[in-house]
Amino acid sequence: MAQALVYIAAALLIGLGALGTGIGFGSLGGKLLESIGRQPEQGPALMGKMFLMAGLLDAVPMVSVGMGMYMIFLVAPGIGG
Amino acid sequence: MSSEAKSSTDYIQHHLQNLAYGKLPAGYHRHDGKVIEQDTWTLAHNPQEAKDMGFNCLHLDTLGWGIALGLILSFVALRVARTATVGKPSGIQSFVELVVEFINNLVNETFHHKNRLVAPMALTIFTWVLLMNLMDLIPVDWLPLLAVQVSGNEHFFFKVVPTTDPNATLGMSITVFLLMIGFSIKQKGLVGFVKELTLHPFHSGKWYVDIFLIPVNLVLETVGLVAKPVSLGLRLFGNMYAGELIFILIAMMFGYGLLTGIFGGVLQWVWAVFHLLVIPIQAFVFMILTTVYMAMAHDVAEDH
Numbered sequence: 001m002a003q004a005l006v007y008i009a010a011a012l013l014i015g016l017g018a019l020g021t022g023i024g025f026g027s028l029g030g031k032l033l034e035s036i037g038r039q040p041e042q043g044p045a046l047m048g049k050m051f052l053m054a055g056l057l058d059a060v061p062m063v064s065v066g067m068g069m070y071m072i073f074l075v076a077p078g079i080g081g
Numbered sequence: 082m083s084s085e086a087k088s089s090t091d092y093i094q095h096h097l098q099n100l101a102y103g104k105l106p107a108g109y110h111r112h113d114g115k116v117i118e119q120d121t122w123t124l125a126h127n128p129q130e131a132k133d134m135g136f137n138c139l140h141l142d143t144l145g146w147g148i149a150l151g152l153i154l155s156f157v158a159l160r161v162a163r164t165a166t167v168g169k170p171s172g173i174q175s176f177v178e179l180v181v182e183f184i185n186n187l188v189n190e191t192f193h194h195k196n197r198l199v200a201p202m203a204l205t206i207f208t209w210v211l212l213m214n215l216m217d218l219i220p221v222d223w224l225p226l227l228a229v230q231v232s233g234n235e236h237f238f239f240k241v242v243p244t245t246d247p248n249a250t251l252g253m254s255i256t257v258f259l260l261m262i263g264f265s266i267k268q269k270g271l272v273g274f275v276k277e278l279t280l281h282p283f284h285s286g287k288w289y290v291d292i293f294l295i296p297v298n299l300v301l302e303t304v305g306l307v308a309k310p311v312s313l314g315l316r317l318f319g320n321m322y323a324g325e326l327i328f329i330l331i332a333m334m335f336g337y338g339l340l341t342g343i344f345g346g347v348l349q350w351v352w353a354v355f356h357l358l359v360i361p362i363q364a365f366v367f368m369i370l371t372t373v374y375m376a377m378a379h380d381v382a383e384d385h
Contacts, residue, residue: 051362051365056366062324063315066322069327070326
C-alpha cells in the first residue's frame with residue numbers, strides 16, 4: 001500500500017512537472033519566434049536570453065524527475081521490503 | 082523483493098554516497114559490530130555511518146575534486162596569461178580569450194556599477210562550475226572502480242561530480258548571498274539596507290500607517306532574500322543530481338545481457354548529448370544570476 005502510494009507520488013511529480021514545463025517551453029519558443037519574426041536583427045541576443053530562461057525553466061522538471069527516480073528506485077524498494 | 086532488485090538498490094545507493102570523513106561518537110556500534118571506545122575521526126563504511134556523523138563530516142571526494150579542478154583551471158589560466166602574445170596566439174590562448182571576452186560582455190550588459198570583483202567572480206564561477214559539471218560526462222563507474230582498485234577497499238565510496246553534492250552548490254550560493262548582503266550594506270549603508278527590507282513594497286509616507294506595513298514588508302522581503310541563495314544552489318544541485326541518477330540507472334542496464342547493454346549504450350550516448358546542453362546552461366545560469374544579484378545589491382532604489 002505504502003509502496004503503491006510512493007509510485008503514484010513519483011508519477012504525479014514527474015507528470016505534473018512535465019506538464020508545466022511543456023506549457024512553459026511552448027510559450028517560450030513561440031514568443032522567441034514571434035520576436036525574431038518582428039525584429040530579425042535581435043535574433044542572436046534573444047537566443048542567448050532564451051537559453052537563460054530555458055535553463056531556469058528546465059530546472060523544475062529535472063529536479064522532479066530526479067526526485068521521482070529517487071523515490072521509484074530507492075524509497076519504494078525500501079518500503080516494500 | 083527479489084535479490085536482483087535489492088542489489089540494484091545497493092548499486093544506486095553506493096553511487097550516491099559521498100566519501101565521508103567524520104567524527105563518530107564514543108560507544109558507537111560500527112556496521113561490522115565493533116564498538117568505538119572514544120570519539121574518532123574516520124571514514125564512513127556505509128551510508129548509515131555517514132548519516133550518524135551528523136555535522137562533523139567532510140566529503141573528501143567533493144572537496145578533493147572541487148579543489149583539484151580549481152587548481153587545474155588556475156594553472157591553465159596562469160600559463161596562458163604568462164605566455165600570452167599579440168603575435169600569433171596559440172589555440173588555448175584563443176579559447177581563453179574567447180571565454181574571458183564572453184563573460185566580459187555579459188557582465189558589462191547586466192552590471193552597470195563600479196566593482197572590480199564582479200567580473201572575475203563571474204568568470205571563476207562559470208569556468209569552475211562548468212568543469213565540475215563536466216565530470217558528469219565521465220562514465221559513472223570508471224573513476225569509482227579506479228578508486229576501489231587504488232585504495233584496495235571494496236566499499237570505498239567515491240562520487241566524482243562535486244556539483245551533485247548539495248554541500249558544494251549551497252556553499253557557493255551562500256558565499257554569493259554573503260557578498261550580496263555585504264555589497265548591499267556597503268553601497269546603501271546599514272540604514273539603507275534595513276530600509277530596503279522594511280519599507281519596500283508597501284510604503285505610504287505617513288509614519289502611523291507605516292508602522293503597520295513594516296512587519297508585512299519585512300516578511301515579504303526576507304522570504305525573497307532567503308529564497309535567492311536557496312534556489313540558486315538547489316537548482317544546480319537538482320539538475321546535476323537528476324542527471325547523475327539517470328546515468329546511474331542507465332549504467333545498471335549493462336549488467337543484464339548483451340542486447341540490453343547495447344541499448345543502454347545508445348541511451349547513455351543520447352543522455353550524454355542532452356546533458357552536454359544542460360551542463361553549460363546550468364553553469365551559465367549560476368553565473369548570470371550571481372551577476373544579476375550583485376547588480377541588485379548595488380542598485381540604490383529611489384522608487385519609494
